[in-house]
Amino acid sequence: VLIPLLGLGLAVYFYSGPGNFSEEMLRGKRVIVTGASSGIGEQMAYHLARMGAHVLLTARTEAKLQKVVEKCLDLGAASARYVSGSMESTAFAEEVVKEAENIWGGLDMLILNHIGRSFFDFFNGDVDHVRKLMETNFLSYVAMTTSALPMLKESEGNIVVVSSVSGKVASPFVAPYSATKFALEGFFSSLRHEFIIEKVNVSITLCILGYINTENAVQMVSHIIKEAPAPKEECALEIIRSGALRQRELHYPASTVTPTLLLRDLAPEFLDGLIRNNMRVENIKRP
Ligand code: NDP
Numbered sequence: 149v150l151i152p153l154l155g156l157g158l159a160v161y162f163y164s165g166p167g168n169f170s171e172e173m174l175r176g177k178r179v180i181v182t183g184a185s186s187g188i189g190e191q192m193a194y195h196l197a198r199m200g201a202h203v204l205l206t207a208r209t210e211a212k213l214q215k216v217v218e219k220c221l222d223l224g225a226a227s228a229r230y231v232s233g234s235m236e237s238t239a240f241a242e243e244v245v246k247e248a249e250n251i252w253g254g255l256d257m258l259i260l261n262h263i264g265r266s267f268f269d270f271f272n273g274d275v276d277h278v279r280k281l282m283e284t285n286f287l288s289y290v291a292m293t294t295s296a297l298p299m300l301k302e303s304e305g306n307i308v309v310v311s312s313v314s315g316k317v318a319s320p321f322v323a324p325y326s327a328t329k330f331a332l333e334g335f336f337s338s339l340r341h342e343f344i345i346e347k348v349n350v351s352i353t354l355c356i357l358g359y360i361n362t363e364n365a366v367q368m369v370s371h372i373i374k375e376a377p378a379p380k381e382e383c384a385l386e387i388i389r390s391g392a393l394r395q396r397e398l399h400y401p402a403s404t405v406t407p408t409l410l411l412r413d414l415a416p417e418f419l420d421g422l423i424r425n426n427m428r429v430e431n432i433k434r435p
Pocket residue numbers: 182183184185186187188189206207208209210212233234235236260261262263264265284310311312313357358359360361362363364365
């Protein structure tokens with residue numbers, strides 16, 4: 149069953165795959181990257197800088213953002229700035245977009261990538277944590293999109309939403325996180341329909357990521373997930389590429405994500421078993 153599925157998955161990937169990307173597409177573009185102080189967001193900032201884009205970066209930790217901005221300028225960014233603050237507040241999310249309007253008078257690409265702190269563990273019943281994570285991982289994405297839309301309509305730009313396999317297929321120990329990522333798919337897929345109906349030429353790319361080797365992810369799950377993580381540098385480049393090409397969805401790494409999504413529809417219970425088997429459940433402490 150798996151071999152034909154894998155073949156079909158790869159065929160789908162290459163059909164909707166990288167296409168005609170040129171790094172020149174990003175030269176001089178005005179791009180916001182959230183969650184840019186570490187991990188995939190930081191790597192996206194460096195790629196964009198090398199490509200000659202203007203970048204506005206955001207996260208909470210000012211000292212880290214300062215260093216990322218310095219490196220972006222060294223790499224050749226057309227300009228690089230940051231705004232620090234927490235996306236737990238939709239007011240801050242709107243402030244970041246306002247800053248782009250003030251400095252650039254427009255915006256070409258909005259990359260929504262940040263996530264709040266969550267746990268890899270049995271759900272402990274903390275409803276407040278779910279609410280806060282919804283605000284950080286979902287509501288702030290909605291608020292930034294809403295504020296940025298007039299500028300993105302003007303530039304016929306791109307919205308790039310960084311999601312996860314956990315936003316398509318549920319796995320254990322990530323209930324609050326998974327809920328926020330499923331919410332992104334519902335909201336942004338509905339919005340995409342409305343853009344088409346209203347002839348709004350703003351693309352929405354949903355990035356479905358598997359396990360990536362960022363420091364935080366590796367620290368949180370390496371003792372539980374058996375598979376090896378994919379490289380954050382390549383992941384970051386694929387996200388930018390898929391946004392610039394106005395792809396509907398990115399699967400990265402395609403070799404694991406695409407077959408997983410095919411199995412989700414064809415054999416959901418079999419997939420659930422594979423997901424649990426791929427984990428060292430004994431390493432999770434019981435509540
Ligand atoms: P990291 O944990 O490395 O980075 C998260 C970023 O978000 C940091 O810049 C962090 O900076 C920022 N952040 C955290 N809390 C807040 C907050 N309250 N307000 C504003 N910013 C905040 O994440 P990754 O690079 O691993 O993940 C990036 C994206 O990729 C996420 O959307 C994630 O869901 C997705 N993804 C990652 C996978 C992986 O295996 N790494 C797998 C699947 C999806 P600071 O602490 O300074 O605020």
